[in-house]
Amino acid sequence: MxxxxxxxxxxxxxxPFASAQTSTWVPDKAHxxxxxxxxxxxxxxxxxxxxxxxxxxxxxxxxxxxxTVNVTIDTTTVDTxxxxxxxxxxxxxxxxxxxxPTATFVSTSVARNGKNLTVNGNxxxxxxxxxxxxxxxxxxxxxxxxGNKTHxxxxxxxxxxxxxxxxxxxxxxxxxxxxxxLNIDLDLVKQ
Numbered sequence: 770m771x772x773x774x775x776x777x778x779x780x781x782x783x784x785p786f787a788s789a790q791t792s793t794w795v796p797d798k799a800h801x802x803x804x805x806x807x808x809x810x811x812x813x814x815x816x817x818x819x820x821x822x823x824x825x826x827x828x829x830x831x832x833x834x835x836x837t838v839n840v841t842i843d844t845t846t847v848d849t850x851x852x853x854x855x856x857x858x859x860x861x862x863x864x865x866x867x868x869x870p871t872a873t874f875v876s877t878s879v880a881r882n883g884k885n886l887t888v889n890g891n892x893x894x895x896x897x898x899x900x901x902x903x904x905x906x907x908x909x910x911x912x913x914x915x916g917n918k919t920h921x922x923x924x925x926x927x928x929x930x931x932x933x934x935x936x937x938x939x940x941x942x943x944x945x946x947x948x949x950x951l952n953i954d955l956d957l958v959k960q
Contacts, residue, residue, distance in 0.1 A: 790830045793960045794921065796822045796840070800956035803842050807931070808946030817849035817858070824873075826923075826957055828908075838876040838888060840955075845870050863937050869895050874903075888925065894934045903927050903953070911959065919959040927951050 801822040806814045821843035829835040845866045847858050859866045876890040877900070886905040891898050907923035914920045928950050932938050937945055 791835075792828050792830070794826045794828060794957035795960060796824065797920065797956040797958050798822060800954075802954055804952040804954070805949050807949045809944075811943050811946070815849060815854075817847055817855075819844060819872075820846040820848070822955065825960075826955075833881055833886070834879055836876075836879045838874065838879070838890060840874045842872040842874075843870065844872055844894075862940075864895060874901070892929065892934075894929075895936050897934045899929070899933055901927050901929060908957075921957050921959070923953075923955045923957065925951075925953040925955075927953075 798821060802818050802820050803822065804816065804818045806816045809815045819842050822840060823843075824838075824840035826840075827837045844864045845859065847855055847864060847866075849855055849858070858864055861867075872892065872894040874890050874892050876888050878889045880887045880889075882904070886903075886907070888903040888905055890901060890903070892901045903925040904927065905923055905925040908921040909923070910921035911919045912921075928948050930947050931945070931949050932947050
């Protein structure tokens with residue numbers, strides 16, 4: 770009977786340490802973005818980016834497979850450096866940002882892949898949800914930055930089919946390629 774109180778005391782003391790090994794991180798909006806490239810007229814690539822990334826990463830240090838990612842991308846921020854093209858991309862011809870102003874990624878699993886990570890999840894873009902796999906480098910850091918906040922960096926890549934998400938489904942692939950490469954750079958701040 771004396772063992773039960775000792776066990777309960779040990780659990781009570783260890784609980785704060787166990788929870789301290791799981792931390793929540795949010796994107797630094799000034800230093801996080803999603804870049805894309807897609808073939809144009811079958812001869813060159815058009816590159817662009819989305820800013821205003823929000824959401825959270827719950828990092829489980831003792832068991833990386835229990836970590837989660839939930840990120841929202843503001844599609845109204847699409848920027849290719851050509852305002853006329855950006856306006857077309859925002860229109861119903863492509864992203865239809867009036868109806869679908871955000872895209873989201875929610876992880877379904879996280880796995881260690883050597884020094885890197887493989888993150889499986891569901892991407893919702895243009896009102897369509899499809900599974901995607903992110904190949905992730907990181908974390909880089911953590912480091913103490915301005916304001917004494919802890920930052921860590923992650924870079925991820927994947928390729929998606931624009932037509933699978935219903936984007937410009939009637940536009941021929943010879944005009945705008947079907948495969949879009951995504952490069953995600955996140956500067957995360959520990960909360």
